[in-house]
Amino acid sequence: MESSEPETQTLFKVVLNDEAQYSIWPAERDNALGWRDEGTRGTREACLEHIDRIWKDMRPLSVRRQMEP
Amino acid sequence: MNATRENESTEVRGLLNAWNPPTPAYGVPMFVHREFAEWARKQPDAIAIISQEETVSFAELDVRSNQLARYLQGLGAGPEIAVALCFERSVDFIVGLLGIAKSGGASVLLDPSYPPHRLTTMLKEAGARLLVTRESTARALPLHEAVVIAVDRDRSAIAGQSDQPVSDGVDAGNLACIFFTSGSTGIPKAVMWQYTRNVEAQVVQDKQRARPFTAKAEDRHLFKASVGFTLVSLEVQTPLRTGGTVVIIPPGQEQDPRFLVEQMRLHNIPSIALVPTLLQLILEEPQLVQCHSLKEIFTFGEKLSPRLCQEAFARTNAQLTMVYGLTEAPSATSWTALDALSLRPAAVGFVNPSRRVYVLDADLQPLPQGEIGEIFVGGNISRGYAGRPAFTAERFLPDPFSPVPGARMYRSGDHGRFAADGMLEFVGREDDQVKIRGFRVEIAEIESALAEHPQVRTAVVIAHDTGGDGPILAAxxxxxxxxxxxxxxxxxxxxxxxxxxSFMVPARVARLEAFPLNRNGKLDRAAISLPESVVPRSAAPSVAPRSPVEISLCQIWQEILARSLIGIHDDFFDLGGHSIHAARITARARREFNIDVSVTELFNHPTIAALATQIERAGSSTSSPPLPPLIRTSSLHPDIPAITSTMQRSAVKENERTIAQGHPSDTGMFHYNIKGNLDVSALGQALREILRRHHILRTVYHKEGKQILQIVQPVESFQMEIIETGTPIEIHRRHASAYFDLLNDLPVRATLLRRTETEHNLIISLHHIAFDHVTSSSFLRELWTFYGAFAKGQPSPLPEPQLQYADYAAWEASWLRRGTERYDTLAAYWLNQLGDAPPSPEGMLAAEVPIEHPSMEDCIFSIDLTAETTSALRRFAREEKATVFMVLLTAVEAVFQLDGGFDDIALTTFVDSRTRPELTGTFGCFVRGVTLRTRINPNLSFSQILQRTRTTCLDAFTHLDLPSDKIGDTLRRANRPPLQIRAAAQILEATEAPHLPPYLEIERINFGPPFRLGTTDFFLQFTDDGTCLSGKLYSGTGRLCPRRLRKFTEAVTQMLKKALRAPGENLAALAPLAADLSCAGEKGTEGG
Known part of the structure; x- marks a missing residue:
């Protein structure tokens, strides 16, 4: 087997935009315009698992707000 | 916010901007239902939907979807609420699509042909709260939590809602609909589309980037996509938004190239989207050259080969455009218009100017032009996968190149590159996703389904590239x-x-002792080759073909399914057959056996043995022995009297009897009122041309001892009578009461009454010896086609007919005599059927005292079925694999059973006996009375009686070659009583209307019943105008009681309504019907 697989070594971070849509992004890279850190860092799998736990309402924030009475 | 835009270097910006617009991706909300409602206001009477069963106007569709929307809102539908919609392609599907959108909900599109287990998984995955479907579909589903709205069961509740527009409450960012894609975990993924979509290009004008999907309000669009497929948005939503018409291709026929081409021609379809495999089949259809309206063909989903591309240019003038799109990023990603030389094997088009498309490396950095990386798509992409945050986060990433804050891009998994001219090229995928006939399939999903089988340990699925019809899946x-x-x-x-x-089920399944591994100990997929020896077979041992038809079919199947040693009982589907194969097999069978076999027939008879039986039945009326070929013999000796058919001989004798009794001859009439500048000489020329073409119309009969022969007269013996005095009604009466001496008179007479320069009446009579329903409608079509041509000084535009009626008579004489095997087989069948026939059932309606001269209203009774009953009836017929006529006949039988106690019912029907394709277009009387006998009892359900009736009909129709005279002969010889079935039922199929010259005002006038009423006891005739079924019961002898006849028609209507609601109930449970037809009831009422 290959000794080093760079993919698995890459650290990721959990990010979100103003619509409270979550994604992952390489930990060392600057965020894209309009995205901010959620705070979690780790492997790709760890970040995705975290998102699975916290992203309960997948509606964009603007939609959620518009629907609130 | 501390986020910064990265990679501001000019180099990177150069890379991205070369193919992407400098402005933000241009998205607009697409509220199809609102645009539709706007059209419904602008053109309420325009046709929105054409289906086999009905046509629906914009206004009607608007009303029906408003009512459904209100009903759904009452059950909780609204913005962000997922509402599942599960119908085959149908009007109900489109009403549902609009109704859900108008309620504010998001439709979840489910294909009812999917396994019920999978549908339940999909409902759950999409989080659907409501499910709009039919009761039968809902009942088949395993437990789920959605509230079911069954449009058939809840029809009256829905129709009771207000038809006024509702407020949808949605905004551009709301959920619009949900489509599924194959998911590698074994669970399909629910892709959430929002209303905002990328517009499809409007910037670039040059040919290579021509704007696709231009639609006009007068356009019709074929709806042939599978209902869960994103192509629905093109085929249904486009016409709804642009004021056009959706033409629904009935389920099962979407892959039948001949049917599709016919529909394309019939509806002047301007544009169509086809996967390359279907495009290939369409290009092979000879009728395609007649699709003059076809301007654009879009192709997608699979690689387009240069050969296919060139064939397309050779066979059609339509513009061929290739489109590349992704479910997760609604609306096209890229496209290109192709010309004969521009196809590059990997090209998938130029980027949609309103989209952002990047080719990135593993670190999400842009790659220089020409380098291969992963394709990412930005702009207005979908919201993600419903209920799957992790999958969504993994695939929908921050878009670091977009000027819009917070924008996302979708990671497609497709690998590609940009060519020097900006063309996007697709080079493959890293994962196991493949395209099968345009559908996206995750190999892993099939593997996990197979691994669910208790005996399977490991499952591996491979898409083998065969170079032919796309990849073959093998497990x-x-x-x-x-x-x-x-x-x-x-x-x-x-x-x-x-x-x-079905598209995900592997064509082959094979067991391996051990899986081949590579050096790293991983599965070596490349080392597994497509096995021929291990093919799935039916449990029965393989049986070799027996008859010539089976042998030919076997060769066709083996070639098209790419297998050897197919047995005649092997199941088409078990052999990995799918609809494209079916289309190819039926096309070949049509060519080789010259018979009409449809894809549906193959689906219903999915083995070689069963299909061969079908083909043999269609080709000749019983399976053995074959009849002599039907060929042209009549022109060999035009002046010598020729042999007549059984029908002609009996018509001549009957005519003599009729005249001797002082009754007029048995004729049919056409009466036209024509306003405008009629070209009288062109009209006469047109009539003479019809007589020239069709010898039967200028045939007289000659008696030689006991023999009756036929002689064709010269065309000149016919003259159109032109008169200037008299009223139309007088001329009409003269025709209606005319005597035809068939030994001297031609069977056609025409009178033109010239009332003024611009007002004429044309009256044509045809004797029944020369025409039937099919002939008369062909006669009228030819008349106006020739008139149109001759009036303009053009030559005849129609090809010469293949066969004359005399050829048929000669053919019949060559075998129709006692002692030939065929004759004896047919005679034995009818003797067995009718040797002990029951009394004619209409006797139960007899009048106490026969009526001397019944008035018209005591002779004709109407049965009018509503559009709703009609479409329920059609649907039921389709589900039961029966014809509409069979259902109607079943209802009549059921009434005779319930109200008359009959359990053995014989009725006559009249059918066209042109069962051989050579006879299509031959003029003459081919209509044949056939007695249908069914045994029923009140403990059977309507469905069960229908199945018996269906068997009766199919059997009878395959024994049509023995005319009723010969059946009578057979009964007489066996010392059986003659047949005295006076009750008859028939359905007249709608025929193609003539093309009337537009510069004349032509009106067809009908006076009275279309046949002689005075000798008719009980004749129930249904007509089908394409929308509603209506029937007339004729009884002119005065033998039957008018009151009971009227009640009988009411009972038939009641029976249909009740039975269609509860086809599984015992007949006895459907009583009582509206009418009491018993004698007691009759007397009681009269006494009271």
Whole structure:
């Protein structure tokens, strides 16, 4: 087997935009315009698992707000 | 916010901007239902939907979807609420699509042909709260939590809602609909589309980037996509938004190239989207050259080969455009218009100018032009996968190149590059996703479905590239316990079929002792080759073909399914057959056997043995022995009297009897009122041309001893009578009461009454010896076609007919005599059927005292079915694989049973006996009375009686070659009583209307019944105008009681309504019907 697989070594971070849509992004890279850190860092799998736990309402924030009475 | 835009270097910006617009991706909300409602206001009477059953106007569709929307809102539908919609392609589907959108909800599109288990998974995955479907579909589903709205069961509640527009409450960012894609975990993924979509290009004008999907309000669009497929948005939503018409291709016929081409021609379709495999089949259809309206063909989903591309240019003038799109990023990603030389094998088009498309490396950095990386799509992409935050986050990433804050891009998994001219090229995928006939399939999903089988340990699925019709899926497995009996391969195929949509079921399933591994100890997929030896088979041993038809079919199947040694009982689906194969097989069968076999027939008879029986039935009326070929013999000796058919001989004798009794001859009439500048000489020329073409119309009869022969007269013996005095009604009466001496008179007479320069009446009579329903409608079509041509000084535009009626008579004489095997087989069948026929059932309606001269209203009674009953009836017929006539006949039988106690019912019907394709277009009387006998009892359900009736009809129709005279002869010889079935029922199929010259005002006038009423006891004739069924019961002899006849028609209507609601109930449970037809009731009422 290959000794080093760079993919698995890459650290990721959990990010979100103003619509409270979550994604992952390489930990060392600057965020894209309009995205901010959620705070979690780790492997790709760890970040995705975290998102699975916290992203309960997948509606964009603007939609959620518009629907609130 | 501390986020910064990265990679501001000019180099990177150069890379991105070369193919992407400098402005933000241009998205607009697309509220199809609102645009539709706007059209419904602008053109309420325009046709929105054409289906086999009905046509629906914009206004009607608007009303029906408003009512459904209100009903759904009452059950909680609204913005962000997922509402599942599960129908085959149908009007109900489109009403549902609009109704859900108008309620504010998001439609979840489910294909009812999917396994019920999978549908339930999809409902759950999409989080659907409501499910709009039919009761039968809902009942088949395993437990789920959605509230079911069954449009058939809840019809009156829905129709009771206000038809006024509703407020949808949605905004551009709300959920619009949900489409599924194959998911590698074994669970399909629910892709959430929002209303905002990328517009499809409007910037670039040059040919290569021509704007696709231009639609006009007068356009019709074929709806042939599978209902869960994103192509629905093109085929249904486009016409709804642009004021056009959706033409629904009936389920099962979407892959029948001949049917599609026919529909394309019939509806002047301007544009169509086809996967390359279907495009190939369409290009092979000879009728395609007649599709003059076709301007654009879009192709997508699979690689387009240069050969296919060139064939397309050779066979059609339509513009061919290739489109590349992704479910996760609604609306096209890229496209290109092709010309004969521009196809590059990997090209998928230029980027949609309103989209952002990047080719990135593993670190998400842009790659220079020409380098291969992963394709990412930005702009207005979908919201993600419903209920799957992790999958969504993994695939929908921050878009670091977009000027819009917070924008996302979708990671497609497709690998590609940009060519020097900006063309996007697709080079493959890293994962196991493949395209099968345009559908996206995750190999892993099939593997996990196969691994669910208790005996399977490991499952591997491979898409083998065969170079032909796209990849073939093959599944390989090993077993848990090698000592236990192995599962039959066919059992595994069925296991998969119960879990996956048909396009995902592998064509081959094979067991491997051990899986080949590579040096790293991983599965070596490349080392597994497509096995021929291990094919799934039916449990029965393979049986070799027996008859010539079976042998030919076997060759066709083996070639098209790419297998050797197919047995005649092997199941088409078990052999990995799918609809494209079916289309190819039926096309070949049509060519080789010259008979009409449809894809649906193959689906209903999915083995060689069963299909061969069908073909033999269609080609000749019983399976053995074959009849002599039907060929042209009549022109060999035009002046010599020729032999007549049984029908002609009996018509001549009957005519003599009729005249001797002082009755007029048995004729049919056409009466036209024509306003405008009629070209009288062109009209006469047109009539003469029809007589020239069709000898039967200028045939007289000659008696020689006991023989009756036929002689064709010269065309000049016919003259159109032109008169200037008299009223139309007088001329009409003269025709209606005319005597035809068939020994001297031609069977056609025409009178033109010239009332003024610009006002004429044309009256044509035809004697029944020369015409039937089919002939008369062909006669009128030819008349106006020739008139149109001759009035403009053009030559005849129609090809010469292949066969004359005399050829048929000669052919009939060559075998229709006692002692030939065929004759004796047919005679034995009819003797068995009718040797002990019951009394004619209409006797139960007899009047106490016969009526001397019944008035018209005591002779004709109407049965009018509503559009709703009609479409329920059609649907029921389709589900039961029966014809509409069979359902109607069943209702009549059921009334005779319930109200008259008959359990053995014989009725006559009249059918066209042109069963041989050579006879299409031959003029003459081919209509034949056939007695249908069915045994029923009140403990059977309507469905069961229908199945018996269906068998009766199909059997009778395959024994049509013995005319009723010969059946009578057979009964007489066997010392059986003659047939005295006076009750008859028939359905007249709608025929193609003539093309009337537009510069004349032509009106067809009907006076009275279309046949002689005075000798008719009980004749129930249904007509089908394409929308509603209506019937007339004729009874002119005065033998039957008008009151009972009227009640009988009411009872038939009641029976249909009740039975269609409860087809599984015992007949007895459907009583009482509206009418009491018993004698007691009759007397009681009269006495009271």
């Amino acid at each position: 390989y497995y090993d077993v848990r316990d090698a000592t236990a009996p192995h599962p039959e391969e066919v059992e595994l195929v069925r296991h998969l079929r119960a879990r996956l949509p």
